[in-house]
Amino acid sequence: MKMGSNAGAAGIGSTLNVVVAAVVGAAAATALTVGGVNAAKGDQKPVAQSKLSQYSEK
Amino acid sequence: MRPEGRPRGRPAVTPSVDRADLGWSVLLTLAITGPLLLGSGFWLVGDMVFVPHQPWKSAWLGLDGSLPRAVPMDAIVSVLTQVVPGSVVQRVFLVGALVLGGVGIGRLVHERAWYARAAAIGIFLWNPWVHDHLQIGQWAILCGYLALPWVALAARRYRRDVRAGWAPVAVALTISGVCSPSSGVMAVVVVAVLGLRRSWPSWSVLAALSLVANLPWLLPSLLARSSTVTTAGVFELFAPRAESSLGVLPSLLTLGGTWKSSIVAGERTSAVVVGLALALTLAALLGALRRARSGPAAAEVRRLAVLAAVSLAVASVPALGGAGLLEALGERAPALALLRDAHRFLAPAALLLAVGLASAVAWARAQVAPGRESLWTVAGLLVVAPVLLLPGLAWGAGDLERSSYPADWQTVAERIGAEPEATTIVLPWAGSYRSFDWADGRAVLDPAPRYLPGEVLIDDRTFVDGVEIASEDPRVGAVTLALGASGPVDVARGLRRLGVTWVLVERGQVDQSVPAGHTVHDGEDLVLLDLRTTTDPGADPDPLRSTARPSHGDYAPLVITGHVGAFVLLIGAFGRILRPGSNRRHSSRR
Numbered sequence: 001m002k003m004g005s006n007a008g009a010a011g012i013g014s015t016l017n018v019v020v021a022a023v024v025g026a027a028a029a030t031a032l033t034v035g036g037v038n039a040a041k042g043d044q045k046p047v048a049q050s051k052l053s054q055y056s057e058k
Numbered sequence: 059m060r061p062e063g064r065p066r067g068r069p070a071v072t073p074s075v076d077r078a079d080l081g082w083s084v085l086l087t088l089a090i091t092g093p094l095l096l097g098s099g100f101w102l103v104g105d106m107v108f109v110p111h112q113p114w115k116s117a118w119l120g121l122d123g124s125l126p127r128a129v130p131m132d133a134i135v136s137v138l139t140q141v142v143p144g145s146v147v148q149r150v151f152l153v154g155a156l157v158l159g160g161v162g163i164g165r166l167v168h169e170r171a172w173y174a175r176a177a178a179i180g181i182f183l184w185n186p187w188v189h190d191h192l193q194i195g196q197w198a199i200l201c202g203y204l205a206l207p208w209v210a211l212a213a214r215r216y217r218r219d220v221r222a223g224w225a226p227v228a229v230a231l232t233i234s235g236v237c238s239p240s241s242g243v244m245a246v247v248v249v250a251v252l253g254l255r256r257s258w259p260s261w262s263v264l265a266a267l268s269l270v271a272n273l274p275w276l277l278p279s280l281l282a283r284s285s286t287v288t289t290a291g292v293f294e295l296f297a298p299r300a301e302s303s304l305g306v307l308p309s310l311l312t313l314g315g316t317w318k319s320s321i322v323a324g325e326r327t328s329a330v331v332v333g334l335a336l337a338l339t340l341a342a343l344l345g346a347l348r349r350a351r352s353g354p355a356a357a358e359v360r361r362l363a364v365l366a367a368v369s370l371a372v373a374s375v376p377a378l379g380g381a382g383l384l385e386a387l388g389e390r391a392p393a394l395a396l397l398r399d400a401h402r403f404l405a406p407a408a409l410l411l412a413v414g415l416a417s418a419v420a421w422a423r424a425q426v427a428p429g430r431e432s433l434w435t436v437a438g439l440l441v442v443a444p445v446l447l448l449p450g451l452a453w454g455a456g457d458l459e460r461s462s463y464p465a466d467w468q469t470v471a472e473r474i475g476a477e478p479e480a481t482t483i484v485l486p487w488a489g490s491y492r493s494f495d496w497a498d499g500r501a502v503l504d505p506a507p508r509y510l511p512g513e514v515l516i517d518d519r520t521f522v523d524g525v526e527i528a529s530e531d532p533r534v535g536a537v538t539l540a541l542g543a544s545g546p547v548d549v550a551r552g553l554r555r556l557g558v559t560w561v562l563v564e565r566g567q568v569d570q571s572v573p574a575g576h577t578v579h580d581g582e583d584l585v586l587l588d589l590r591t592t593t594d595p596g597a598d599p600d601p602l603r604s605t606a607r608p609s610h611g612d613y614a615p616l617v618i619t620g621h622v623g624a625f626v627l628l629i630g631a632f633g634r635i636l637r638p639g640s641n642r643r644h645s646s647r648r
Contacts, residue, residue, distance in 0.1 A: 017432035024435040031334050031446040038325035039449045039456070053493040053567065054521040055104075057501040058193075058320040 075161055078172040079179060083160025086183045086445075089452050090192070091153055099460030100145055101152075102497045102505070104195025104321075108148040110463070112136040113475070113511040119621060120278025121614050125287060125530050130274045130621060131198045131236055132508070152197060156183060159204025166207050166409070167416040169355075173423065177441040178416040181342065182207070182408055184444040186301075186314030186326055186335075189451040191402070193321035193458070195502070202241020203405045205234050209245045210409055213253030214358065220259050224267065227253065228631035231271035232624055239279070240402055242272045248406055251365045252358065270627045273620030279393075281613040288528045289388030292398040295522050297376035301326040306377045308336050310370060313408060315377070316401045323450030335447045341440060342411040345418030359413060366410035372397065373404040415440060461497040466581035467509055470562060473578060473586060474510050480559035481513040482506070486570040487541055489521045495566055496583070506562060515558075541573075549573035550589050561587040 094101055100108050118133035120126040138147045163182040164175045191200045212230040216223030227249055235242030246268045254260050269276075298315035300306040301322050309315035312335035314326055325331045350359040376384060377400070388394040397403065422437040450456040474482060484506045491501045507514040518534055520527040529535065533556075540552030550573035553561070563572055563585040575587030 014429065016430055020430075020432040021435060024432070024439050027334065027337075028439055028442075028446060030330060031443070034328050034330045035325040035447060035449050038328045038331065039323060041324050053489065053491040053501050054523070055489075055491050055501060056318055056320060056522040057491075057493070 076164055076168070076172070076175070079161050079164030079175055080157070082176050082179050083157045083164070083183065086160060086180065087153055087156040089445075090156065090183075090188075090455065091149075093454035093458065094149060094152065094460060097460055098145060099462040100148055101454075101458050102195075102461045102494075102502045103193065103458060103500050105503050106148075106195030106197045107503050107505045107508055108135070108144040109505055109509040110139070110144045110468070112139045112144060112508050113471075113478075114140075115511075115513075116614075117507075120275065120282075120617055123282050125282050126239070126275045126278040128198065128238070129278055131238070134236065148197075151201060155201040155204040159183060159207060162204070162207030162211065163409075163412050166210055167413055170416045170420055171423070173437060173441055174416040174419040177419040178412040180441060181338070181415050181444045182412040184448060184451055185408065185411075186309075186312060186316075186323065186448060187401075187404060187408060189323055189448060189455050190314065190316040190318070190321060192451075192455045194316065194318055196238075196402070198237045199241055199402055202234050202237035202244065203408070205230065205237065205241070205245070206248060206406060206409060207412075209234060209248045210252055210362075213249040213251075216249065216253035216260075216264070217255060220255075220257075220263055223253070224263055225631040225634035227264065228267050228271060228627050229635065231267055232628040232631070235272040235274060235624065239272070239275045240396055240399075242275065243396065244403065244405060246272070247368070248365060248409075251368070252361050267627070270623050272624075274624050277613075277617045277620040281617065287392050287395045287530055289385055289392060289395050289398070290528075291385070291525065292395065292527060293376045293381040293384040293388070293400075295525055295527070296399045296401075297381055298373055298401045299377070302329040302332040304329045304332050304336075307374065308332050310374055310377075310401075310404060311339050312336055313404060313411070315373070315404075317399065323448060323456060325448065325450055331447055334443075338415070338440070338443050338447065339411060341418045342414035344414070345416070345421060346410055346414030348421060349413070349417040355413075359410075362410040362413060366407040369404050369407040373400045376400045459498050461494075463505070463509070464496055464581070464583040466579070466584040467505075469581065470579055470584050470586050471510050474512055474560055477559070478511045481515065481557050482510060482560040482562055483537055483553065483558050484514065484516045485561060485563045485572060486568045487517045487538065488568045488570065490516050490518045491520070492564060492567060494564075494583075504564075506564070510562070514562075546571065546574040550575055554589050559588065559590060561589060563587070 088095070102108075112132070112135055114133075114136050116122055117124060118129065118136050120129040135144070135147060160179045160183050163178050167175055167178045170178070187203065188200065191197075191203070208226075209230040212223065212226035216227045231242070231245050231249065234245030246264075249264060249268075254264060296317045298306055298310055299317055299319055301309045301314050301319075306315055309326075309332060312332060314322070314332070314335075316322065346359055346363060350356050350363065375381075384394060384397065419437045419440045422433055422440065426433045426437075445452075474480065484504060490504055492504050493499050493501055504516045507516060515531075515533055515537060517529070517538070518531050519529045536556055537553070537558075540556060541549055543549045543552050549571075553573055560578075561573055561575055563570075565583055565585065572585070572587065573589065575589045576591035577585065578588050579586040
């Protein structure tokens, strides 16, 4: 019985490891992908010349 | 009992700088400022204006009657650039402040293991608040933010023992006050919340220290009768804004939400990224909650939570319908204009997030056991999450490039410097921000007042999203009137009556007709006109010079006394801290 209990605990532990690794991996991958794509998209051009410069401009 | 997350054998008190904290802080700092360090030139963006050599002017001490926005920081920069080039000064300030900020937050959670401290350092140095203030060019306010961990450490010591703690508090408050008025005020609030006890000496000593430490900007502010500050519409204009579709509150809870939408990092416009950042904030808050329940630091964490709540409230009021109320109050108390850029007052909340995240990482690590080894990845993810969620801060906050002043600037500075008593006005007379093609076309505060010697007057109106914020300087109105005359000769005559000698025209900006004058320099970027050679000022000259302004003549001794008082306090407090045996005694009283 003890062997069975240990095997059960190991199984739960293994499942927990898989679940945690999957969640962490998904969060990191999402952050990397969405963040990276949007960071690249956010590269704005300098403002045009010959117009009033405003504090609110980049 | 061994504190959670701290390895066995590690001393409870670590007054020296931890090498891991230093290394991680340096690494993050280099990842941010790398492009600045790889060559010559300056980062010129928004309010961040450094010049090769900033000539000394009484205005840097707040003696010209104008509002002391950069007093006494301009004085310090001016003195430093007499010794080393301004480009070096800029690098030392930015790099030094970031590294010291990281080391400071590491010391605030020194009882934690290295990975937990790394998480605290990461979220404190790498967040939207830092990104936005770097991109907006508010470098001195950023320095004030990076001083906050040291303010908190000083407050911790002050709370234990007023006699042992007054000197660190004095140093922290004075340095914060030097950074900016808002930094000075924030530092006082941080010490008050974290460091005060229910005792008369505790309150009275802090009140006295706060007053003296902030005199350098406080006195010129109170005595600047010739300048006016406007609060009309500014709270609405500078209210925090939502970065993503999630709204303004999630932005603020993740330390973002600047009013200047044009500089927001691209990834922060994504609801997914802000949502994940919100999860990180939640993890930090849960960590803080856990730490606030028990243990020796529980009381301090509860106070940090109060501080964060106050910061969030101040930052969010204008964005959540309170702008009108603030404006109404500002009409009666103009000092409230200090609160107009509410986002900056979110800064103290970063202290709670850093302490809380360190606690969350320590908790995740403590859960690691056979069968649960993957929880290591949770701890690891919390450490690197701030960087993953804000890649836009890497390598020059995304896209900051170094710029070098064209040779015209030095030529003109030397020409004007030959007659340092002369007054110069800068055209185009169209607000205080410029867009130079040699500075990547970014909106940057006109460098002329800092680059050129003598009295240099620019149109200090500010335009934000097409809305004009009125000038604070009464001299601007007089020049505007003179520039509105019918012809170049009349304009020149009007300016001469105001005592103007030079007119500097910055090319590549909005078109504006120039007054009649002798062209002294005609370069690719700058034109310098001498009004004396072609015009006669006529009768009744009414000079613009600040020496004629009341605050300079009447109040200069008082303003200087304030500077001396703060300086003496700083030196005295440093002396007290450095006194042999002083630090050991303080540490042993934990």
